[in-house]
Amino acid sequence: MQNSEIIARMLDAAAAHVPFDGWSHAAFVASAKDAGIAPAMARAALPRGAVDLALAYHEAGDRAMLDRIEAEDMGEMRFTDRVKSAVRWRIEAGDREMVRRGSTLFALPQHAADGTRAIWGTADRIWTALGDTSDDYNWYTKRATLSGVYGSTVLYWLGDDSLENAATWEFLDRRIDDVMQIEKLKAKANDSKIASALMAGPMKILSYVRAPAGQAEMPGRWTKE
Template sequence: MVETATLDYADMTLDELRVALAPEIAANAIFDGWSDTALVTAADAVGANADVARLAFPGGAMDMIDAWIVNIDLAMIDAFPAERIASLKIRERIRELIAYRLEAVTGLEESVRRATAIMAMPQNARRALKTGWRSADEMWRLAGDTATDYNHYTKRAILASIYAATLAVFVDDQSEGKQVSYAFLDRRIDGVMKFEKAKAQLLGGEREYFSISRFLGRLRYPTR
């Protein structure tokens, strides 16, 4: 993430301030939740104007959480130039990217837990899904995915679910070095890889034109 000591908050636009201040708010959310108190404390800590900071988060907690996730997305993109993972297999690339995100929030488990609870509220569900999709999309792009067919969507949906499930384990993981979380992540990725292999064998040369409804229909009414 960006070192806050090198930033001039007074010269930032609201969009820039939102992303730059988000990690500071996240650190305070451990104690104060994703609240105005956390926002003001964060602004004071870095010398930003608290009233201006409030203008950067008109949507309250969800704006703060979203900005924190954007900050992690941007840091991940900077940390993974193409040459860093070019020699890795796809599953290894995905694991490295998720591992980076877990490391980015290590020590902030309570902030993640509180953020997850807020995002799970019915009124926030749609935005939470959009946010998860965006991060999954960034990870797949960094991993080199160029799919434009239905795989583009299924890959992102599956990765978003893996990441969310791993985070759920991560926040309560008391094992040394978060070994339980990383083992859980590896099992989930292995499961998806096995599914993808089985799917490829099933679809064969027609994979780009695969229809779930047609497939289910054939199971019920086999062709003669």
């Protein structure tokens, strides 16, 4: 049995346990048992147990979002609306209680880095799917900004009891609009001779920053080209 099949079966089984036990060892063991996976096989596929299973759940949500992006006709959408839609589809791909339990897990100091990488990876997948080709410091600023938007919107969604999550989507609209205002200010600063002169030094340094080569990891590359 392939690791992908083991993980898929365990994620299906986890839906009955994680809402009650969290992404815990108990939930991991119970999920393996319900899925008919031997403990040794479960550990081989997911060496860190429940943590790796929670990360696999996040990855599955990313894949569902990418499938939705590919299936939808976004050609007539403004780019801002494409970003909003992608974030919304990513949130809709998750079960609220399982995501809530994941937020609790990745809030722990020993797992915070895993959670940060997962959110960063989601932001990177969104930008890549929407055609981002930046290869300089903008690669980082776009993903850092969208990571903040996505993370804050998820937290809002976890506490949202409005009809069909209307309040969450309004919150998302405001966050994306705020980001676009920042981009407009950056564009104005670039057009300003005074601002351009003041930023000449910092921009020279930033010109050496390059996006990672073929991966979504940080910190990327520093060049002297």
